Amino acid sequence: MxxxxxxxxxxxxxxxxxxxxxxxxxxxxxxxxxxxxxxxxxxxxxxxxxxxxxxxxxxxxxxxxxINNDIEIAHYRKRSGITKGLKTQIETNNRLLGYVVDQLSQSIDFPEFSLKPLDPEDYLPEEVARYTRKLMGLNKKEPVFNIFNLLESNGIIVIESDDVIEKFDGVSLMSDRGTPIIIINKNFSNDRKRFTLAHELGHILMHITGDFPIPKHRDEKRKEIEANRFASEFLMPEEGIKNSLIGLSLYDLAPLKKYWHTSKQSIIRRAKDLKAISDKKAKYFMIELSRMGERKVEKTLVDIDSPIAFRNAYELHKNELNYSDKELGEAFSLPLEIISKYFNFSDNSKLRMII
The missing domain is CATH 1.10.260.40 (lambda repressor-like DNA-binding domains)
Structure with a gap:
């Protein structure tokens, strides 16, 4: 051997x-x-x-x-408080998920990646977000709906993981076979998931899939800022949201959250960034959210769809190609426990065939 x-x-x-x-x-x-x-x-x-x-x-x-799935281009949104050993274990788990996606792709066709990366040296993150929304056929003034399906239909495989720590939000990476992948924490609130997905989409388009060089001055902190700016414009386009943020009051936050499907805190930050409210007022809003116990878990809930491409690929191997979990483990050179872990789907999401 x-x-x-x-x-x-x-x-x-x-x-x-x-x-x-x-x-x-x-x-x-x-x-x-x-x-x-x-x-x-x-x-x-x-x-x-x-x-x-x-x-x-x-x-x-x-x-x-x-197995490579170069983790150097993966992005974590929360590194503070994560030990080096735990971070390594999380990254190895994500690399293995990338490998599993590649193994699945040898027998089935995932949707082709159809978005265009743009160099942040030439375009502002907001410009990249607006261009991406246009490519996706989104109305330039309206919210983003069915975000999981939107990303998957444009060739990004999204995986929700519930076997992760609270400090892990999400990560984006390119698999060895060239498939962009986003892995997010399944246990987070829907509004937090949506922002994480948009944030990681920004990384994919500006920092991972393009063939342009990334200068040293655009370090990890700078790339995180760029991804946040992309996500804000992608989910809450200035042209659609700014007028409703002028004169923003505390009582406007819940209906705005329901409409834009974003957290109250992200709406406050968006209002501040767009100069619709002052820094002082934004700070007051955050203090009030803390007083109401909504800094960690907000009361107003938003809807979200579910990722299905990864699950469908597994179901096709099981139902169309007639693989048992044991045979999948043998074919992928993985222990049965890992197959059971990664393909443990507890919800009743409707499946669809990948063409």
Missing amino acids: KINHSQFVFAREFRGISQTELSKQVKGLSQSNLSKFEKGFDVLSDSIIESLIDYLGFPKSFFEKV
């Missing part, structure tokens, strides 16, 4: 196990030798490699793969 040492790193980090912990679990293995092996500088005996494979719980064929 021709093994790829980097896959052992992948499996270990996915399991959330340190080199020290793993070396203690495998007889005859030192941390020094494991470290050298993972860097490709040392050779372990066949028996120790067999023990590593058995302990990590992945099929042998997994360790022959090469």
